[in-house]
Amino acid sequence: MTTTLVNGVPANCIDVHDRGLHYGDGLFETFAVINGEPALWDRHMQRLRLSCQRLNFPNFLGPDLALLRSEALSLCSGETQGVLKIIITRGSGGRGYRAPPPLSAQVTRILALYPWPDYPMAFWSEGVAVRVCATRLGWNPALAGIKHLNRLEQVLARSEWDDANVPEGLMLDIQGNVIEGTMTNLFVVRNGQLLTPDVSQCGVAGVMRSWILAYARTAGIPSAIAALALEEVISADEVFLCNSVIGIWPVREIMGIPGCSFQVNGPITSDIMAKLRDSAVS
């Protein structure tokens, strides 16, 4: 079975001079695949298009997105439940940071299909324990928000622990604000208001985060993007994590902080999880 396409062709390798390898000069999107269909496709493509603009990617416009969709559907065909990762790089280039001229350049597109991760069902029904990572997110406004391939901070943070019962760690920025998990966005509920950290200095503007913010607006749930100190997370009424693959995990406790536990089936978390289930996007 083909699980990887490189520029439309089944392949296990990429050019050793690809700028994705040399500089992390690229972007990625990770999809839940449900019954052969990559979920939230349009939202992912919207972010990908915006991210390509932020990085001045050449020749990556409408027609390429249609090509990407046909390749994704062909790769995911017959897959009941899985994960699709799409990587787009600026293509191959000589030595040096300078990108090839846009007109001569050709992006590399990589589509890879992975098995569904085997997280226990209890992560959804009973919530998860998370830890606080020591690795801080730097401030990189030129890169903040987009899902680029420069992910060493997440790798370092994720290497801080090895415990299958603790699936995620919270990352603070260099000023001590809580920004996100290593692979998830964070929401808290305080006094009936849904809050998620600002990602204009660092962090990823997740597709599931944007789905939740959009739903909150239509459902009349008061919501805001805000700076969140760790103390404000600790004293929140409800806390949850989200991404395109897991959907939503309620947070049960923050490890290492005595007495810190949260209502797992809080009203706002439950409402959003139910809507997500009904929408079948994760």
Added chain:
Amino acid sequence: MTTTLVNGVPANCIDVHDRGLHYGDGLFETFAVINGEPALWDRHMQRLRLSCQRLNFPNFLGPDLALLRSEALSLCSGETQGVLKIIITRGSGGRGYRAPPPLSAQVTRILALYPWPDYPMAFWSEGVAVRVCATRLGWNPALAGIKHLNRLEQVLARSEWDDANVPEGLMLDIQGNVIEGTMTNLFVVRNGQLLTPDVSQCGVAGVMRSWILAYARTAGIPSAIAALALEEVISADEVFLCNSVIGIWPVREIMGIPGCSFQVNGPITSDIMAKLRDSAVS
């Protein structure tokens, strides 16, 4: 002629699941090759070893460095003048930031030989004009100093201009301090003292920078690592850029800043350039 070795074997491609591609989870070193010999080998290996420790790289100890050297010498054999780039990644891994367990992991080593860049001789003899980049370096203390593969800021900065007569741009950090060029480190001379920016929040601790600092100590040139505002660079007596390939380029002027020009053959710059020539390390 073989110009690329992947794990010791001539190859043009790497595994599509390599963590160097997916996360920039790797390091690189760039060498001037002179008469078949990669210059400043020991200094490069010292930085590589330290960087591997910073990133918790598995299984990369003494014996691997000897292997790396034998592969480098074999690739560079007969090359009068060229550039060698060595990339070390954490190897292949599944989807997800979590690294494979160290004992089962195998780094990927890529050695690539490139032609010598055709910069005009005048860049050394008459100095270079540089610009000030709009792209700022973020603060990422967990990654600062090491030469890792997360290089999108440098790519964005280098894409700001396209003029072969302007070979470099200065990058400021998010607080407005001048840190380095996109591919070079920066030194200034003020009141007889040699200064280079601190790279503990961002920037690369370059091998040529460390050679120059070591030489300054032995030669009795007063030197210090310091925060440098753009105004302090503008009002400096001498300014130069360095890296392992170019050695030293005196800076002649900073474009866009009226009246900003520097003494190209200043005493300290000339002294260090002469020593570098005598040492034949670039």
